[in-house]
Amino acid sequence: MTSLGNSSKQKLLLDLFFPGLAPTTSSLWPLLTDLPTDYGGLLCICGLLLFFGKYASEYLGTLLETYFTSKIEVSYRDEAYDMLISWHEEDRWKSPRSRSKRDTATVVIKKEMKKMLLDDMAEFLDPQTRTWYCMRSLPYQRGYLFYGLPGTGKSSFSLSIAGRFDLDLYVLSIPSLSDRSLKTLFADLPQQCIVLLEDVDAVGLKREQDANTDASQGGIPRKSANKVSLSTLLNVLDGIGSSEGRVLIMTTNHIERLDPALIRPGRADMKVEFQLADRDMISQLFFFIYGPKPSNEIDYNESGSSISQGEKDYVIQNGELHQLAQEFAAKIPESEFSPAEIMSFLLANKHSPRRAVAGVGDWMERNREERKRAPRTNSWALAVNDEFDDP
Numbered sequence: 001m002t003s004l005g006n007s008s009k010q011k012l013l014l015d016l017f018f019p020g021l022a023p024t025t026s027s028l029w030p031l032l033t034d035l036p037t038d039y040g041g042l043l044c045i046c047g048l049l050l051f052f053g054k055y056a057s058e059y060l061g062t063l064l065e066t067y068f069t070s071k072i073e074v075s076y077r078d079e080a081y082d083m084l085i086s087w088h089e090e091d092r093w094k095s096p097r098s099r100s101k102r103d104t105a106t107v108v109i110k111k112e113m114k115k116m117l118l119d120d121m122a123e124f125l126d127p128q129t130r131t132w133y134c135m136r137s138l139p140y141q142r143g144y145l146f147y148g149l150p151g152t153g154k155s156s157f158s159l160s161i162a163g164r165f166d167l168d169l170y171v172l173s174i175p176s177l178s179d180r181s182l183k184t185l186f187a188d189l190p191q192q193c194i195v196l197l198e199d200v201d202a203v204g205l206k207r208e209q210d211a212n213t214d215a216s217q218g219g220i221p222r223k224s225a226n227k228v229s230l231s232t233l234l235n236v237l238d239g240i241g242s243s244e245g246r247v248l249i250m251t252t253n254h255i256e257r258l259d260p261a262l263i264r265p266g267r268a269d270m271k272v273e274f275q276l277a278d279r280d281m282i283s284q285l286f287f288f289i290y291g292p293k294p295s296n297e298i299d300y301n302e303s304g305s306s307i308s309q310g311e312k313d314y315v316i317q318n319g320e321l322h323q324l325a326q327e328f329a330a331k332i333p334e335s336e337f338s339p340a341e342i343m344s345f346l347l348a349n350k351h352s353p354r355r356a357v358a359g360v361g362d363w364m365e366r367n368r369e370e371r372k373r374a375p376r377t378n379s380w381a382l383a384v385n386d387e388f389d390d391p
């Protein structure tokens, strides 16, 4: 009698807190009647419920996550140090990757040219300029053509500009695009960004009427069926829907192959030649590699003192650097080697400026020999999806 009374009290309690549970679990109650304590049955039921409930909710959660949700990767970036770069895969932009900004000071080009470019871009991005364009109903866009031999810094400078002006960079490699993918990718561009159009000479640039002539004269490679045509490229560049505030940078190693229509003002407002290294650039590169580090980048060993880089530190502290830079620059003929070539030699000797000066003669000879065997022809930096591998 007592046990029956207890059991019904417990059911009442259960119904109070979990309505409907008592009838559902009624088949279990007879099994729990012999328990030593009055509320043992209730505790057992609740324990079982908690135990199985935990697994059931985890299982349901996984099911929901798998079938009813989608994941997006949110790239984290530190606004002060990082920028976002997007590459494309066929006709869609891959999720942007954050990359540390490259200081424009680390790209060695002629000083006047750098200043002119940076001033022009700063002026274009000034909010007052935007209003000015808007009041005159002009498309608020600016285009640049960077041309020159491989390894002269065209891609690196584009990257550093994007970082300097806090703009995201969208990189398109023309050889890997078709008409369709180019249209789709351009349609998906945001407002205010830099679009880097690499290797524009790979566009099927010659107009239809020129094609036959070129074929007979063994000239420029022909447009193939799945490559970007000039008319499509011009259309996307001028398109009504093209994004406001867009900065377009086109790069090429072969300006002579470009159709004048592509590089007329309005599409390429400034055409800038990136050149092989002259004396000033060579000594700037030398200073860049061997100059003192910015103070926040000093390495410390366990004892807390600055890690010595031996000869390099000695040269800097004793004011020998300037003299070595001049010696180094005097040994290399102007306009024979690209900044990339010189940079890679200096990096191979990064702890020993004296060894660099002593070894540069042999290095030039080896380079000339190599060039005879494989003449410098084409871009090495940005093949399809090849990202900027800066030192």
Ligand SMILES: Nc1ncnc2c1ncn2[C@@H]1O[C@H](COP(=O)(O)OP(=O)(O)OP(=O)(O)O)[C@@H](O)[C@H]1O
Binding pocket: 106, 107, 108, 109, 148, 149, 150, 151, 152, 153, 154, 155, 156, 157, 252, 253, 274, 339, 340, 341, 343, 378, 379, 380, 381, 382, 389, 390, 391
């Ligand atoms: N002017 C420069 N100053 C500093 N580094 C440079 C310069 N030019 C090239 N480099 C270095 O050489 C490498 C290749 O440079 P980059 O890709 O910018 O050249 P590019 O002119 O775009 O070549 P390509 O025409 O082959 O695409 C990079 O690692 C870059 O750091």
